[in-house]
Amino acid sequence: MTSRRGRSRALNGKAVAGIALGLALLGLSLRGVDLRGVLREIRSADPLLFLAAIAAATAPMVVRAWRWRVLLEPSRPGTAFRSRFEATMIGFMANNVLPARVGELARAYALSRAERVPLIASIGSLVVERLLDGIVVVSFFALAMAWPGFPTPGVLAGRDPAGAALVAGALVLGFGIVLAALARWPGPAVALVERLAARTLPSSFRRPVIDAFTGFVSGLGALRDPRLLARAMFWSVWVWLIGAFGFWFGFLAFGIRVPFVGALFLQSLIALAVALPSAPGFFGPWEAAARLGLHGVYGVALDKALGFAIGFHMGGFLAVTLPGLYFASRLGVSLREVEARESRQVELAGAEGAPPGAAP
Numbered sequence: 001m002t003s004r005r006g007r008s009r010a011l012n013g014k015a016v017a018g019i020a021l022g023l024a025l026l027g028l029s030l031r032g033v034d035l036r037g038v039l040r041e042i043r044s045a046d047p048l049l050f051l052a053a054i055a056a057a058t059a060p061m062v063v064r065a066w067r068w069r070v071l072l073e074p075s076r077p078g079t080a081f082r083s084r085f086e087a088t089m090i091g092f093m094a095n096n097v098l099p100a101r102v103g104e105l106a107r108a109y110a111l112s113r114a115e116r117v118p119l120i121a122s123i124g125s126l127v128v129e130r131l132l133d134g135i136v137v138v139s140f141f142a143l144a145m146a147w148p149g150f151p152t153p154g155v156l157a158g159r160d161p162a163g164a165a166l167v168a169g170a171l172v173l174g175f176g177i178v179l180a181a182l183a184r185w186p187g188p189a190v191a192l193v194e195r196l197a198a199r200t201l202p203s204s205f206r207r208p209v210i211d212a213f214t215g216f217v218s219g220l221g222a223l224r225d226p227r228l229l230a231r232a233m234f235w236s237v238w239v240w241l242i243g244a245f246g247f248w249f250g251f252l253a254f255g256i257r258v259p260f261v262g263a264l265f266l267q268s269l270i271a272l273a274v275a276l277p278s279a280p281g282f283f284g285p286w287e288a289a290a291r292l293g294l295h296g297v298y299g300v301a302l303d304k305a306l307g308f309a310i311g312f313h314m315g316g317f318l319a320v321t322l323p324g325l326y327f328a329s330r331l332g333v334s335l336r337e338v339e340a341r342e343s344r345q346v347e348l349a350g351a352e353g354a355p356p357g358a359a360p
Helices: 002-029 035-043 047-058 060-072 081-097 103-114 119-146 161-184 186-200 203-218 226-253 260-273 285-297 302-331 335-352
Strands: none
Touching: 002 285, 035 302, 047 060, 047 226, 047 302, 060 081, 060 119, 060 226, 081 103, 081 302, 103 119, 103 302, 119 161, 119 226, 119 260, 161 186, 226 260, 226 302, 260 285, 285 302
């Protein structure tokens, strides 16, 4: 009973922190905004261009499903595209409706329901996916700021955004080095975990933790194969390039005259912002980053910037959440069960000292 209360407090703490930060940032993003003017901007958006923007913004889900096949190849080759696509939609839907960002677990769990894929190996492949996404996002962010004609850096709350790019780049680099080391030397890494488990964990927990870690390392197999890694990076570039076209079509729909490189910049800025703890659906960090990028950097009128932020965000939210709920229902994936599995993961990781993500 005590452990259940402890894991519940851990998850509730993550949820409360994310919701509190999201509400604070949402309040900041709406400060000084004429809400009636924002609604007018949303109503006046070009409907055809808006639909094109939402289509382009959700099309990367297809590319993510293609890329996932490459990342899963070392541990489970031959998975069906339909299974990967539906699981991807379920995972992003779960991030939209559940607190504490359990979407990655939901995505891996959904795939394990549809295919014979070990859950922990699937999670490992998604960790590699996040690394590749981070590399592309930081690269696009730096490219946009280096592009001729980019507005004066000092307008970003008095700070040079290159500093944020350097910090994000350093974090991605450090994360990548750790994962590459685990993938390059899986045997010594597992042996080290076995020694640590023997010293710190009760005997009943040692084998599950070691087996889970071994499965997780197997999910990093794409990092050991330069050919697979190059293919995965190719698709990663297209994930974010197609998404940027969604932003650019959104600009056109709302009459915002910002070049395509501004779409690359804003998408990257929002991607970095939503990495913070946030409420379900990333409401708050998304709008605050959009306001900062469009109004603060490119000088777009505040009502128009927030009209785009709210309209485009809600459009993308519904375009992912509704199909994701349908696929979850069809596959019999229970969101309550996903939350329960996350609770058990927190219990094992927190109560027994196992690394986060080590066991589902």
